[in-house]
Amino acid sequence: MNLAVVGLGLIGGSLALRLADAGHRVRGWDTDRGTRTAAGSTGIDVAPDLGDAVAAADVVVLAVPLAALSGAIADVAGLAPADAVLTDAGSVKGPAYAAARRAGLEGRFVGGHPMAGKEFAGFAAAEPTLFDGAAWVLVLEPDTVLAPWLRLAGLFTDIGARVVPSTAAEHDAAVARISHLPHFLAAALAAVGSSGGPLALSLAAGSFRDGTRVAGTPPELSVAMYRDNAAAVDAAVAETRHLLTGDPAELLRKGHAVRSAWPASIADRSPLNPSDPGLREQLLAVGREGGWLWRVADDRLSVQGPA
Amino acid sequence: MNLAVVGLGLIGGSLALRLADAGHRVRGWDTDRGTRTAAGSTGIDVAPDLGDAVAAADVVVLAVPLAALSGAIADVAGLAPADAVLTDAGSVKGPAYAAARRAGLEGRFVGGHPMAGKEFAGFAAAEPTLFDGAAWVLVLEPDTVLAPWLRLAGLFTDIGARVVPSTAAEHDAAVARISHLPHFLAAALAAVGSSGGPLALSLAAGSFRDGTRVAGTPPELSVAMYRDNAAAVDAAVAETRHLLTGDPAELLRKGHAVRSAWPASIADRSPLNPSDPGLREQLLAVGREGGWLWRVADDRLSVQGPA
Numbered sequence: 001m002n003l004a005v006v007g008l009g010l011i012g013g014s015l016a017l018r019l020a021d022a023g024h025r026v027r028g029w030d031t032d033r034g035t036r037t038a039a040g041s042t043g044i045d046v047a048p049d050l051g052d053a054v055a056a057a058d059v060v061v062l063a064v065p066l067a068a069l070s071g072a073i074a075d076v077a078g079l080a081p082a083d084a085v086l087t088d089a090g091s092v093k094g095p096a097y098a099a100a101r102r103a104g105l106e107g108r109f110v111g112g113h114p115m116a117g118k119e120f121a122g123f124a125a126a127e128p129t130l131f132d133g134a135a136w137v138l139v140l141e142p143d144t145v146l147a148p149w150l151r152l153a154g155l156f157t158d159i160g161a162r163v164v165p166s167t168a169a170e171h172d173a174a175v176a177r178i179s180h181l182p183h184f185l186a187a188a189l190a191a192v193g194s195s196g197g198p199l200a201l202s203l204a205a206g207s208f209r210d211g212t213r214v215a216g217t218p219p220e221l222s223v224a225m226y227r228d229n230a231a232a233v234d235a236a237v238a239e240t241r242h243l244l245t246g247d248p249a250e251l252l253r254k255g256h257a258v259r260s261a262w263p264a265s266i267a268d269r270s271p272l273n274p275s276d277p278g279l280r281e282q283l284l285a286v287g288r289e290g291g292w293l294w295r296v297a298d299d300r301l302s303v304q305g306p307a
Numbered sequence: 308m309n310l311a312v313v314g315l316g317l318i319g320g321s322l323a324l325r326l327a328d329a330g331h332r333v334r335g336w337d338t339d340r341g342t343r344t345a346a347g348s349t350g351i352d353v354a355p356d357l358g359d360a361v362a363a364a365d366v367v368v369l370a371v372p373l374a375a376l377s378g379a380i381a382d383v384a385g386l387a388p389a390d391a392v393l394t395d396a397g398s399v400k401g402p403a404y405a406a407a408r409r410a411g412l413e414g415r416f417v418g419g420h421p422m423a424g425k426e427f428a429g430f431a432a433a434e435p436t437l438f439d440g441a442a443w444v445l446v447l448e449p450d451t452v453l454a455p456w457l458r459l460a461g462l463f464t465d466i467g468a469r470v471v472p473s474t475a476a477e478h479d480a481a482v483a484r485i486s487h488l489p490h491f492l493a494a495a496l497a498a499v500g501s502s503g504g505p506l507a508l509s510l511a512a513g514s515f516r517d518g519t520r521v522a523g524t525p526p527e528l529s530v531a532m533y534r535d536n537a538a539a540v541d542a543a544v545a546e547t548r549h550l551l552t553g554d555p556a557e558l559l560r561k562g563h564a565v566r567s568a569w570p571a572s573i574a575d576r577s578p579l580n581p582s583d584p585g586l587r588e589q590l591l592a593v594g595r596e597g598g599w600l601w602r603v604a605d606d607r608l609s610v611q612g613p614a
Contacts, residue, residue, distance in 0.1 A: 115510050115511075115512040116512060116513075117512070117513065117514070118513070134512065135509060135510050135512065137510065164506070164509060164510060166506060170506060171510075173503065173507075174503050174504075174506045174507040174510050175507075175510060177499050177500050177502070177503040177507045178496075178500045178503065178507050178508070178510055178511040178512075178514075178515045179510070179511075179512070179514055179515070181496060181499060181500075182496060182514035182515060182517075182518040183514070183559060183562075184551060184555070184558065184559070185492045185495070185496055185518060186514075186518065186562055186566070187550075187558045187559050187561060187562020187563070188492070188547045188550045188551055188558065188562065189485075189488060189489060189492055189547070189562075190561070190562040190563075190565035190566045190569070191550055191558065191561050191562055191565060192484050192488060192543055192546050192547055192550070193484050193485045193488075193565065193569075194565040195484070195546065196480065196481050196484040196485065197481075197595070197597075198571075198595065198596050198597025198598075198612075198613060199471070199473060199477060199481045199594055199595050199596075199597060200480075200481040200482075200484045200485050201485070201569055201570075201571065201597060202442060202471060202571075202594075202597040202598070202599065202612075202613070203422050203442050203444065203471065203478075203481050203482060203485055203486070204422075204485040204486075204569065204570075205422040205423060205424070205441065205442065205485075205486070206423075206424065206425070206521075207424070207485075207486055207489035207490070207493075207520075207521045208485045208486070208489060210489075210517040210518070210520050210521070211489040211492060211493065211517070211518060211520075211521070212562070212565075212566045212569075213514075213517050213518075213566075214513075214514045214517070214518070215559075215562035215563055215565070215566035216563065216566050216567065217563070218563070219556075219559045219560045219563045222559045222563075223555075223556045223559055223560070226555050226556070226559065230555075233555075236499055237551050237555075239499050239502065240495045240496070240499055240551065241548050241551050241552070243494075243495045243498055243499070244491060244495055244544050244547065244548050245548070248491070248530075248533050248537075248540075249526075249530045249533070251491065251494045251495065251498065252490060252491070252494050252522075252526045252529045252530055252533065253526045253530070254494060254497070254498050255490075255493055255494020255495065255496075255497040255498055255519070255522035256494070256497075256522055256523065256524070256525070256526045256529075258497035258498060258500065258501040258519075258522070259493070259497045259519045259520075259522035259523050260523065262497070262500075262508055262511065262519070263508070263511075264505075264508065264509075287506055287509075288504070288505065288506050289505050289506075290504075290505025290506060290508060290509040291505075291509070292509065305505075305509075306505060306509070
């Protein structure tokens with residue numbers, strides 16, 4: 001396939017490296033000159049401009065910061081071939097869909113979100129193994145055309161990701177709980193520790209280190225993530241505050257029960273037939289039950305999920 | 308030195324292994340037969356009973372669960388030699404001092420707290436390297452006799468720990484923020500994630516894994532820790548709730564600023580003279596400034612702290 005990766009930071013850089021390893025023709029682009037130079041020096045085929053990067057693409061992956069995503073969607077809509085499939089890698093899906101619809105991309109845009117990250121951003125942190133075994137959400141909306149969705153599902157399962165079907169709204173509510181909330185708890189823990197002065201910070205050890213790790217994320221990224229998903233994150237934060245006013249022993253026991261059962265044991269599930277007329281709902285049911293596609297063939301979608 | 312280690316779980320087991328490596332004569336004891344057998348099979352000299360374990364000890368280290376600590380202090384007070392120094396390894400220091408005073412151990416009991424742990428308990432998780440570079444709080448109360456305090460400081464710096472002087476109250480307030488609060492945030496994150504159902508738990512990745520790690524701690528341990536330090540933990544939790552009602556972007560920026568500066572760079576500080584009449588206050592000042600002793604000699608206490 002001819003693939004264009006727009007944005008060569010942690011996610012885009014890792015993806016360009018991995019897709020090229022898998023034998024695809026990959027062209028990359030980034031608005032930052034230093035990033036283009038760094039990516040080019042590792043063998044990524046960096047285009048001279050955005051139009052050139054996407055001109056011959058079968059699939060365009062937008063891996064730009066959330067704050068730049070709506071603009072990038074509009075730009076690429078005017079530059080990519082009319083039959084190219086567009087996807088993104090942003091951590092909030094509602095606003096991406098709104099931008100895609102404004103750009104007239106209904107049916108050609110399939111929102112994506114690889115659940116892989118680090119507290120470090122930029123191409124320097126990129127590595128082709130970033131997505132091994134990671135969940136990669138691909139959004140199914142009522143107007144999503146299944147053929148491009150399945151093409152992307154095949155592309156990402158082929159590089160070792162678990163493709164999780166979800167609606168944009170269900171995705172945004174889920175990641176508010178397990179991916180965006182941790183940034184707030186990490187920040188609060190860091191702040192409360194700091195209020196304890198130098199003694200507290202010198203005693204801080206493993207539980208503080210792990211509990212504050214994602215506070216190392218550049219705040220321009222975490223703030224943009226919050227702004228794009230504010231309602232769902234506010235709800236998750238409010239639920240947290242409520243739990244912190246309840247019985248302490250009960251909360252500690254509940255947390256232990258959940259953590260001890262996570263991650264769930266995995267079992268094979270019945271495969272899906274890609275030509276089944278009920279496929280869309282079947283795929284969404286797989287995601288809601290905690291499952292994913294791990295292989296995509298013309299006649300068979302292989303499924304796994306919690307045992 | 309003749310050392311007795313009472314309680315051979317994660318902390319006591321690791322300490323017994325490390326102190327024996329350092330050339331001390333170490334006798335161990337645990338109320339659990341299986342733990343005694345496991346410890347004995349790794350070469351730890353396990354005594355036939357508690358009295359035998361402590362009968363010839365210069366130093367007794369109580370590394371029992373918090374819920375058993377007061378009872379163990381009372382038991383050992385009646386069994387150890389009259390000139391033996393007693394210390395403990397519990398994560399809350401106020402109740403340990405109350406128990407030591409009830410047992411008539413003023414001046415012979417020096418509360419301790421190694422800031423090293425894991426989410427797994429028990430001798431099976433013990434390893435002699437657990438304390439390398441770890442902070443080890445040794446409590447200085449107004450009635451602490453300095454000679455046994457310095458003897459313990461030498462013992463623990465010799466095995467690679469950083470000895471942090473602190474009062475019991477200042478220690479308990481500090482660890483509520485950086486060690487006990489993380490258990491509540493981990494439990495809350497696990498619970499909020501679980502409320503998102505199977506989809507949320509299947510998308511959970513690195514930020515959830517790290518943010519919930521300490522929720523793997525056996526709840527009987529974390530609940531006991533809370534009960535012994537409830538007032539300070541409640542205050543830290545209330546401060547957290549307050550931060551979570553404030554401006555989200557400000558909180559994310561504050562958290563990033565704290566985490567980026569932690570851990571602090573280290574510099575050598577002026578050494579202390581162990582015979583200085585102001586030593587007690589000088590030691591407490593070192594701890595309050597985020598510093599520690601890293602070597603204890605007869606004529607010189609070597610100090611490091613934040614640069």
